[in-house]
Amino acid sequence: MLAKAAGRFETLTLVLGYCGLRFGEAVALRRRHVGDRVLTVRASATAVAGKGIVESTTKTKRDRHVPVPEPVWLRLEADLPADPNALVFSSRKGGFLPLGEYRWAFDNACAEVGIEGLVPHGLRHTTASLAISAGANVKVVQRLLGHATAAMTLDRYGHLLNEDLSGVAAALGKAIDSTAVSLRHSGREGEPETV
Template sequence: MATIESYSTKSGRRYRVRYRTPDHRQTDKRGFTTKRDAEVFAATVEVEKLRGEYVAPSLGRVTVGELADAWLERKASDLKPSSYRPLEVSWHRHVKPRWGTTRIVDVDLDAVERWIADMGRTVTEADGTVTKKGSGATVVLRAYGVLAGVLDSAVKARRLAANPARTPENLPRKKPKPRTYLTHDQVAALAAEAKYPTLIRLLAYTGLRWGEAIALRVDHLDLPRKRLTVVENAVQVDQRTIVGTPKSNESRTVSVPEFLVFELAAMTRGRAGDALLFTDGHGRYLRRPVSYSGWFAGAVDRAGVPRVTIHDLRHTAASLAVSAGVNIKALQRMLGHASAAMTLDVYSDLFDDDLDAVGVALHHAVSATSVGKSWATAVGTDPTE
């Protein structure tokens, strides 16, 4: 059992708790200003030992920065480069400056909440000018996720009994970005003005991601069956193009509309099977167009269509498929989502008309029942017979 002793310091009387760790080594913790605080600590230690939850205080003296290196190394091996890079940037830009030299045992929820508030805060002067623009919800959530992830690893390594950064009350909420869906006519107008018209139509009618489309090779097409297989995904990380598996880590087969089959057949005629379908003219992967300049932005302006990004063509594909009556399971397979539930969550706005259909169907059902009862009453019969 733990014992409590008092001792004198220049600041007055203090208390020391002597106790044994689960491996029977004697240790102590000193500096308690009241005997009551010492007794609470001693009781807590004994309960934690009985529950198997005891963590030696010395293990919490490692800094967040010392644990972060190993955590980032594990993430680099687990994640695709395009997913890992934002975490690395967030660590160096937002987490390390505040928490890098802080001992993990000294991290507390109040300090974490103040840090979250500071990241998102915007300071406005009396004249209305903004002197400090706070980070957006995505940046704040990612930075918090890095800190919480590092501390989670400390809990798993039994350096902490619990993660002190979990359950903050002031995490911002990401606002869903409004989507723009193009019509068939608008897709045609955009393709007519674009440098790569077939690529525009392919994105708008198959729902491929940009990286999946530019990684297509001749061998990935099965035009007699009107199919293509998504095998690779080419993503741009900083200034490099990295080729890996699709986002779901699984290949998938996508139906190709017949009008695209003829265009693709003309593009592949006489080309080697391992040749990229779309290139920059020098056999290299296309770079993702930015939304405010370059060939895609120019095509949008000339076509007079609503302002869209290249990813909006994937949303357009989902919209056109739904309006054509494609069922949700087929749409899920086309887009490469993990489940139909995910597809419904992402594109719930495309099914708003179904709510009207439910109301109409129920109205007709009630009307038919009411008419039946009225007719039966008029002729003097029991409508239940």
């Protein structure tokens, strides 16, 4: 609902919310960085006082490949420019999309659908929480978001990981039951079976 309410920024909002890109990474995406259901994040565009919007390397100074969920891909693919050097998400005036231009539409969309206090960077947290609730491990979430370390990911999102020790024990029990090779063997006569 939020993405639809964002109007011309529907696709950008979907990419931010389901792919976890930073705003600057999304607005630096060029057509050549978009493959078949994957985004190659190589740059970031950031507003610099006195210089305007400047393109630089990513926060970690490393490329990353981000998968695009099928429903988002269908929308993104339909909006892609033909020129490989064209920006995927650009300003109405051309060039890099300023955060202010997006925020105006985003804030109005939030008000329209009744969401209070959300900022565009919060959509990154949406991606992380959805990935964790889908069972993604910490290393996968780290790679998805482009964090420098898994510790950074754990520090930020560790509270979302399931801490239910009973649930872990139940999952381990299911794993034991489903294994093809028996984990039990008989001990010597009179000794208990061991695992």
